Amino acid sequence: MASNKKLLVLPGDGVGPEVMREVGRLVGWLQRRRGVSFDITEELVGGASIDAHGVPIRPQVVQAARDADAVLFGAVGGPQWDHVGFERRPELAILTLRRELGLFANLRPAVVLDPLVDASTLKADVVRGLDIMIVRETVGGIYFGEPRGVETLPDGSRRGVNTEVYTTHEIERVARVAFELARRRNNAVCSVEKSNVMESGLLWREVVTELQRREYPDVKLSHMLADNCAMQLVRNPRQFDVIVTGNLFGDLLSDLASMLTGSLGMLPSATLGAVDAFGRRPALYEPIHGSAPDIAGRGLANPLAQILSFAMLLRYSFELEGEALLIEEACRHVLASGLRTADIMSPGMARVGTSVMGEAVQRELEKLDR
Template identity: 50%
Template sequence: MPTQRLLLLPGDGVGPEIFAALEPVIAWVQSSMDLEVSRAQCGYGAWLAQKETLPRRVLAEAMASDAVLFGSEDNEAFSSLPPSERPASALLELRQTMGVFANLRPIRVARSLVDNSPLKPEVVEGADLVIVRELLGGLYFGTPRGVETLADGRRRGVDSLVYFSDEIERVARAAFELARTRRSKLCSVDKGNVLASGALWRDVVAAMGRAEYPDVELSHMYVDNCAMQLVRRPTQFDVIVTENTFGDILSDCAAMISGSLGMLPSASLSAPDASGRRRGLYEPIHGSAPDIAGKNLANPIGTVSSLALALEHSLHAPELASRLNAAIDGVLDAGIRTRDLGGDGSTGTREMARAIADRLPLSQPA
C-alpha cells in the first residue's frame, strides 16, 4: 500500500493545545504504519496572519490528503466585524470542497462512565448508536439567504431549506450500508408533517428501503420526537440518518448520553472515487471552547477518537484504530478523568493525552 497522508489542522481555541498534547499519540501511529503527517494553520489564526481563514495552499494540501484531522474553529472571534465583512468559515469551505456529505457521529457510553451521564444509569447503559448527518445541503447552504432592510425599516433574515432527491439518496445509502455492519436498524428523522423538504426526505428514504435494503429494519420519526426519545430511551437506536440542521442539534443532544461533549468524535466522508478512495475530514464535536483555551482543561478524547475513525475509514489501519480505542477505554477504566468528566483538576489536556499514549502497545503490528 502506498504512503498514506494525514493533514493536521489544529485551528483555534482549544485545538492547538490538544494537538500539541497528542504528539506522542501521532508519533505512535507514524511508527506503526507508513504515514506522512503534515500540519497547517486555518481559522482565525490564519485570518490574522494572512487575511484568509483557509489559505489556498492549505486547501490544496487537504484535497491531496487521505485524511484531515481538524481541531476547532472560533467563529465568535469575528463577531466584532460587520456581517458583510466576516470571512467565510474554513470548516464549511473544507467540507464543501472535499465533498464530505456524510457526517458520522458515534455515541457510545464507556462502562466506567455510566454514572457520569446526567441521565440515569439504567437509561444510558448499553447505548451505542451513530447519527449520520447530511452535511452539504439544507439551511446551511441553501439559497437565497441573507439579511436585508425593508422599505418600512424592518430587517428580515432569510435562510432556505433546500434538498434534492439525489442528496437525500446518497446520505441515506451511506446510512443503510452502515446499519448493515451493525444491528441492521435505521431510523430516518425528518419533519415531514410541516416541511416540504421533510416530506420529500421521508418519501426518498422509504422508497430506497423497500427497493434496495429490505434486510434493514427502517423506521421514521419526527425530529421533535427523536430529541425526546434520545433522552428517554437511547438504547432503542442503532443508526439515525437526518438532514443537516437536525443532525447538528440531535448529535449535541445525544452527546450528553456519554456525559461530555469532549468525548465524542466525528467522521465526514465523501463518495468513493473511481479507485475507491474516500476523502475524510475528522474532528471532535466540542468546538473551540475559547473560555478554557490555553488552560490545560480541554478533554482530548474526542480528538483521539476522531483520529481512530480516520485510521478506520481513510487510512486503512483498523487494527491501529482498535488499539487506540482500547487505550482510551483503559484510561477511563483506571479512573483517570478530566474536569468535564468529574475529575478533581489534577488531570488536564496534557496529562490525559500522556495517559493514553502510555497505554498504547509497544509492539507494532506487522
C-alpha cells in the same frame, strides 16, 4: 500493514494545538509498533491563519486538503478574532473545507463509556451501553436553500426567508452513508424528518424508503418524526443504532444526543464526501468541542475527543479497524483506571492534564498490543 497515508493536520486555535500534540504520540506509536506510517502535512487555519496570512484559510490549504487522504482538524476561533468581521471569521475555515471538499455527511457518535455512565444527567440505567451514530446531511437543506435573506416589505416591516430544499440525489447519498454504517454496526437505520407538515420531509421519507427497498433490503429501516425523535432520545436512547436526517434536524438532534453522554469533551466526529473515480473519499475528522480559549495554553484540555476522532479516521478513511479499536479500548482503560481531566472530573478520581492523559493512552496501547 499500511504506509504512505497522506494526512493533513490542521490544529487551529485555542486548545486545538494542545490536543493535537497528543495525537502525534499515537502516530509515532503506530509507526513503531504497527508499521503504519503517514505522510503528514501541517497547516494554519482559523485565527492562527488570520494572524499569519490575513485570511482564515488559504487556497493552498484547501488544495492540500483535496490532495490528502484525510484531514484531522482541531478547533478554531476565540475572542481575539471577534473584531475581524463576519466575512473573515475563523469558523470560515471549516465551512470552506466542507464546501470545497463536498463533505455532505457528518457522523456524530454518541457513546456512553462505562466509567462515565454517571456523568450523564439521565439515569444510569437509561444511558448505560448507549452507542448511537447520527448521520447529518451538511451541505443542503434550510441552511443553504434559496431564496434566503431579509427583505423590507411595502409597509416597512421586515421579513426573513430561509428555504428548505432537498433533491433525490442529496437524500440518497447521505442515506447510503447511513445504510453502509449500519451494516458495520447493528444493521438498523432510523430516518428522521417532518413528513407530516413539510413536503421536503415527505420526499425524504419516500426516497429513503425506496433506496432501502432497492439497495439495502438487509438493513432494518424505520421512520420517525423529528419532534418524536428528540423525545425518544431522552426517553429511551438505546432503541437507536444509526439515525439519518437533514441539516437542521441533524444539527439539533446531534447536540441533544451528545449531551446524553454528559461529557462533551469526549466526543469525536467525521464529515465525509463522495467516493471519487479512484476510490478515494474526502473526509475531515474533528472533536465536537470548541477551541476553549479560557483554558488554552494551560495544559488542562481533554485530548480524548481528538484522539477518538483520529480513531474514526483510521476506521473510515484508512480501513484500519484493528488500530481504531485498540485506541478506543486504550481510552476506556485509562478512564477505568480513574484518570480524569477537569471537564469529566468526579469525586474519587485522579485529576490530570492534557499531556498526562495522552501519555496514559499510549501506555495502555502498549499493554494492549503485547
